[in-house]
Amino acid sequence: MSTLPVIVAVDGPAGSGKSSVSKAVARRLGYGFLDTGAAYRALAWLALEREIDTDDPDAVTSLLDEFDYSIGTDPDGYAVVVAGNDVTDAIREPRVASVVSAIARVPEVRSHLVALFRTVAADVDSPGIVVEGRDITTVVAPDAPVRILLTADEAVRMARRSAELSDHAAETVGAHLAARDRADARVVDFLNAADGVTTLDSTHLNFDETVDAVIAVIEETP
Numbered sequence: 001m002s003t004l005p006v007i008v009a010v011d012g013p014a015g016s017g018k019s020s021v022s023k024a025v026a027r028r029l030g031y032g033f034l035d036t037g038a039a040y041r042a043l044a045w046l047a048l049e050r051e052i053d054t055d056d057p058d059a060v061t062s063l064l065d066e067f068d069y070s071i072g073t074d075p076d077g078y079a080v081v082v083a084g085n086d087v088t089d090a091i092r093e094p095r096v097a098s099v100v101s102a103i104a105r106v107p108e109v110r111s112h113l114v115a116l117f118r119t120v121a122a123d124v125d126s127p128g129i130v131v132e133g134r135d136i137t138t139v140v141a142p143d144a145p146v147r148i149l150l151t152a153d154e155a156v157r158m159a160r161r162s163a164e165l166s167d168h169a170a171e172t173v174g175a176h177l178a179a180r181d182r183a184d185a186r187v188v189d190f191l192n193a194a195d196g197v198t199t200l201d202s203t204h205l206n207f208d209e210t211v212d213a214v215i216a217v218i219e220e221t222p
């Protein structure tokens, strides 16, 4: 008899630490890790490759038929592959970030990817999986035993993100992130915790303290 993996659902705005903290938590617990934003980014990458109008929902939806996507669930290294192309680095480019919100607001895209995330999570070869994104606690895995909204003040989030990029002016990074959050928040509410979701504010916590705080929430869960 096989048991389904335990799902730890983590949502939050850009730069809140979802990806890095979730990865570290997964490593500590021997769990898998799923970055759901990578799939929206990969579809945005494909739309740019095909030069389709990313503001045209029908054109975006028609791409789903040829969206041959795979992602690893190992927190120590996961490749993002679209039709045989390794796009792990390409999906982080600013040109992708600037169109991803338009892709993510198409309802057909969301339902297609939500189904894909549920399959990946159910198939993971570990006792559990940390799944992070914007709608994991509310749509992808609303019944997950552990659901966390990771937040931090906007200025702190922008500073953390711009510290990663030496070649971008901090102000530009901040403005782009804030605009993306505003666009995304019109589609999914990831700024307010849904019923039963634990809010974890990392504004005054360093990275290790944030990881410890997430683990504490998991350990306190009956």
Ligand SMILES: Nc1ncnc2c1ncn2[C@@H]1O[C@H](COP(=O)(O)OP(=O)(O)O)[C@@H](O)[C@H]1O
Binding pocket: 012, 013, 014, 015, 016, 017, 018, 019, 020, 021, 160, 161, 164, 202, 205, 206, 207, 208, 210
């Ligand atoms: N509590 C924290 N204190 C300091 N830096 C952090 C903290 N949490 C995350 N970071 C750093 O902030 C940056 C953004 O985190 P990331 O995981 O990419 O956020 P998200 O996935 O929510 O966009 C990373 O460089 C990460 O190492």
Ligand SMILES: Nc1ccn([C@@H]2O[C@H](COP(=O)(O)OP(=O)(O)O)[C@@H](O)[C@H]2O)c(=O)n1
Binding pocket: 013, 014, 015, 019, 036, 037, 038, 040, 041, 100, 101, 104, 132, 133, 134, 135, 136, 180, 184
């Ligand atoms: N569960 C999710 C995850 C990401 N997304 C979309 O995908 C984009 C990229 O997500 P991401 O997690 O890589 O973004 P960062 O916060 O890490 O920059 C977001 O800006 C959203 O538009 C979503 O709509 N739902």
